[in-house]
Each structure stands twice: as structure tokens, then as C-alpha cells.
Amino acid sequence: MEIVCLDMEGTLTPEVWERVAANTGIKELGKTTRDIPDYGELMEMRIKIMSENGIKLSNVQDAAASLELLPGALSFVNKLREKFQVVILSDTFHDVAKPLMKKLGYPFLLCHNLKVIDDEIVSYEFRHPQAKKQAIESFKSLGYRCFAAGDSHNDIQMFEVADKGFFINAPLKISSKHPEIESYDNYNDLEKAIYSNSIFVQT
């Protein structure tokens, strides 16, 4: 049995903060780890802007709830769950991801926690500076082979420790820096690549 570790935003869902930016008209809030690879720096900026503009957790949750999964994502995840154990490894926050996890049928999610007072995001707590990498190392220590797929800078840490990593929907400016990582732009090809690298699943 093998575990497939999937990033969430950009991989299975649109970027939540891009919707927040569209809803609020504050362009800066739409930046992601594709633009600012240092996630701590990105979150500090977001919290500062939210505080200055009275934007609350519920606004972010409403943005997440209004998003549809990327086309084909649900079918992709459902097919994987029949043959592998699936984990969503995301740098989002549990409070933000919840409506999207509901749409995905509540797969197992590991991500970060927000500190919230009266609906205001006052700070955030990263589980670990490289939480995605740490999770895969843990699953490997439990005796599982791990696949990983993601689209952005913060997914490289997964590829470093997974038995096999894949880009999916990654911008060329990111994937071209890592020619050693196979890169796909649709779920069918990614699914086939995972199968062909599995030592348990018959294609």
C-alpha cells in the first residue's frame, strides 16, 4: 500500500486568496507561494492587509466556500482513494480549507492552524517550517511508500523526500527550474504516472 500526498490549492482547487483578492478588490491579497516563495513573509503581509482593511476570517471562509474544485479533481481523488491512501498536504489552514474538504469528501488533511479572536485572524501557527516534508518523512517511517504531487515552490520539499514526485498544473517558471521532476497538466496523465510508478497497483 502506498500513500499519495496531494497539495490542495493550485493542485485540486483554485487559490483561495485569489478569490479573497477578487472579492475585496485588494490585489496584494491574491499573491501566493507562486509569487512569494517565503510563506511566512506571505502570511505576515496578508494579516497586515486584513487588519488594515477590516477583513475577517469569515470573509476568507466565504471565499473558500464559493470556489468550485478544479474540473476533474473530485473524480481524480476518488479514483486514487480506491487504490491508495490519500493525504492532502497543504500550507493552508484547517479553518480555511474546510468547505473545500467537504467538496472533496473529507480526505485526510494535514495543514496549519490560525489563531483567531472574534473572527479576526491575529496570527498563524505553522506546524513545522517544512510541514509537507515532515509529514512524508513520517509516513515513510511508518513503512509506506509515498507519492507527491503539487504545483508550486512549497511542494519541492515533498519531492525531495517522496519516493516519486510530480508537478501538476505548475507554471513553467517553477517547473522549468526542476527538470528532474515530471510535469503534467492534466489529472489523467498524472494518474497514469502514479500507477506506473506503483509497486502495488496493477495498471
Added chain:
Amino acid sequence: MEIVCLDMEGTLTPEVWERVAANTGIKELGKTTRDIPDYGELMEMRIKIMSENGIKLSNVQDAAASLELLPGALSFVNKLREKFQVVILSDTFHDVAKPLMKKLGYPFLLCHNLKVIDDEIVSYEFRHPQAKKQAIESFKSLGYRCFAAGDSHNDIQMFEVADKGFFINAPLKISSKHPEIESYDNYNDLEKAIYSNSIFVQT
């Protein structure tokens, strides 16, 4: 965010091997960790009897597929998945558990692997001598609080390391040996106990 770790057989589903025993008429195959706490000893016995009687993996899978979840189990798991991350920590095998995981909506499952040749179970591979304990220790090292619930001897290892453990549907002969562990005989009471021990979920 907290992780709820649930045993499978006896906790959410009937005992698969009891159905195998009923289907084959071989009473010895119905023994579980409730009867023989040493799981290696139990599996050696099962494999020997299966070999002697021509019983195959597919017979065990058919038995598992014919089982219904325990009454209320699906609703219990679905409600938990809305508020916690849920993991099934079982001493079953991925090949055996699959039809039951399908009925539960494919929650994340960590268990063991069988070695199978031409539909014959030739041996088994435990991930770890105390795989349930090891998994909870890993989740704690990832920064999560963990609850655990189960019904039998092999669940005690979870209770030793979980932030809080509970018996559910446990025989008195097992639960009475561990009066320090709260013991429940229905999902509603267990759910309330989990909520009341959560530091994140509002009841």
C-alpha cells in the same frame, strides 16, 4: 485541529474473521485479538488453517464485502470528519479492509500488508510490532493532539500515547482490566466524550 484514531473491527465494523468462520464452518478462524491477544500467534494460526483447508484471500475478501458497518458507524464517522481529521488505525490488512473502507467513504487507513501468491495468503507483514501506537506517536510529532477509540487488547497501545483514549463496544473482560479508560457502548456517548475533551471543537 485534532486527529481521531479509530480501530476498525469491533469498533466500526463486525469482525471479518468471525464471518469467515461462519462461511467456512471452521470455528477456530473466528478467534480475534479479544481471544488471542498476541496478534502474530493469531495470524500464524489463521494462515495454517487456511492452507490446510484451501481457503483463499478471495474468501476473506468476500466475507468482508458481505458485512454491513455496525449500526450508526457511518453517521458517527461522517460527523467526526466534519470537525476532526479521522484515521482508521487497524491491525487488519489493506486487501481485506478495502470493501469496508468503501462503505465508510474511504477514510484514511493505516494497517498491515499481506503477501499473496495466486490468491493464497502465504504470509503477512506487520508494519511495526505496535503499529497503532507508532502511528499516534507520529501524528503527535507532527503537532496534532490525538484521540483514540477501540474495543480490544490491541487498542491499549493507542490509549498509552493518545491525549485521550476511549473504549467503545469493549467486552467487560477487557475494559475492566483498564478502569482508567472511559468505556462507552454507543457512538453518541463516545462522540460527546470526544467533544468534551477537544480543545478546538465547541460543543
